[in-house]
């Protein structure tokens with residue numbers, strides 16, 4: 001009996017001690033958390049929690065992450081966000097951006113992590129390389145992109161595909177059908193970049209909008225490698241070859257089969273062309289030019305490095321299509337801009353007809369035949385030089401990129417500890433990200449009307465004026481500035497000129513336009529519109 005009482009007493013004591021212990025630990029943890037939170041009362045950026053940093057808040061805001069950053073960056077030009085095991089620094093300050101992208105460029109590479117995630121798709125291509133490998137490719141590619149041959153060839157290709165798009169829209173307008181502009185623009189830019197890059201016709205913009213194996217594999221691979229950045233299990237899945245990684249493997253095989261067969265075909269065509277010395281068989285696509293350069297052993301271009309022409313497809317396709325989608329959305333939402341643009345295009349049409357000594361064909365907006373003929377005539381008048389005269393259109397596209405940059409945030413690795421011009425300390429191994437989406441919306445960068453869509457801000461006496469590339473960062477800046485910028489403007493201006501001269505767009509009622517959280521600022525639900533014809 002006594003024993004039993006002793007045991008009960010012992011039990012009660014140990015329970016009491018246990019409870020006290022738990023209580024003490026709880027109090028200590030709570031005090032730690034309270035001190036941690038108290039110390040942050042004057043801190044810029046999101047308030048963090050011990051160990052997990054700002055991960056919870058970032059996770060909750062994941063789908064609206066770009067606007068989440070806008071809120072913090074409008075309070076402070078640079079914010080430092082602790083995360084589990086690392087720190088992310090985001091900046092919208094042009095001085096800091098110049099430091100990262102130019103002044104101390106060597107300290108901020110794409111980095112090993114990016115390279116390992118993207119290698120399966122991009123190999124060691126220009127978009128995915130650092131150091132000497134990147135430098136060599138940049139030199140060769142810059143030379144090619146500056147060539148008049150490539151520019152003339154691109155102009156012809158972009159005109160041809162804008163016309164194909166015009167024809168699809170014409171049919172939809174006569175039949176009163178809704179279309180998803182983003183989907184059509186994605187098809188157009190894929191077809192045209194495959195033509196410019198590889199010299200092949202993949203035909204996804206044919207009137208019946210066919211399914212295409214290469215296009216599907218390309219989209220799937222692109223989505224899955226992007227998903228790797230937020231999928232902690234991708235390496236295990238890859239090792240086991242299951243789930244998304246198995247699908248990626250299959251898609252890469254399709255892309256490789258296609259690319260290597262084009263390389264083989266193009267090589268033999270070049271050889272045949274030479275043997276028969278038929279100059280008209282000469283090709284101006286990027287792949288053909290690289291094959292020719294590869295004949296010089298100094299350039300050391302293997303089939304594997306020729307396959308990396310895919311980098312240009314990745315770099316140029318979605319960026320151009322999403323920018324065009326947002327530009328059309330901006331024009332729909334700002335009718336005065338649409339009208340000003342229409343006037344500029346009508347004036348150019350008349351000027352060009354005069355210059356070419358042709359009379360403009362009469363047409364009736366209710367008659368498909370004459371309407372389409374006049375559009376074809378206008379397209380023929382759109383040359384590289386005449387597009388250069390469209391200053392208002394240039395401003396419309398640039399203003400779109402200011403508010404809806406195709407690459408909304410661009411992270412860089414940090415090789416060594418550094419200090420940004422505003423005093424922010426950066427630790428080696430972390431990430432620093434310049435944020436074009438936020439930069440375009442900051443009053444401290446663009447004045448009190450920063451969030452308004454105003455193409456006029458880019459014009460002086462009717463002429464387009466550039467801004468510093470460290471403030472307008474849609475194309476990056478410094479030694480790695482986008483190589484396809486001029487080519488992208490050429491295609492966007494060609495397409496917009498033809499579409500905005502002949503059509504008015506209206507959003508399908510109830511259609512919600514919002515971005516999808518991806519590396520490219522695409523529209524989550526596409527851009528569903530109805531189209532009417534203009535006189």
Ligand code: HEM
Nearest residue numbers: 126315316319320323406407474475476480482483484488
């Ligand atoms: C609106 C259209 C475009 C936008 C907004 C855009 C934007 C960008 C940005 C932000 C980068 C830097 C990416 C990074 O390093 O993380 C980049 C790089 C690049 N872009 Fe573009 N781009 C566009 C169109 C194109 C086109 C049409 C091409 C080629 C056909 C192209 C070729 C490249 C290449 C090769 C690079 C890598 C340059 C290097 O690392 O040295 N881009 N672009």
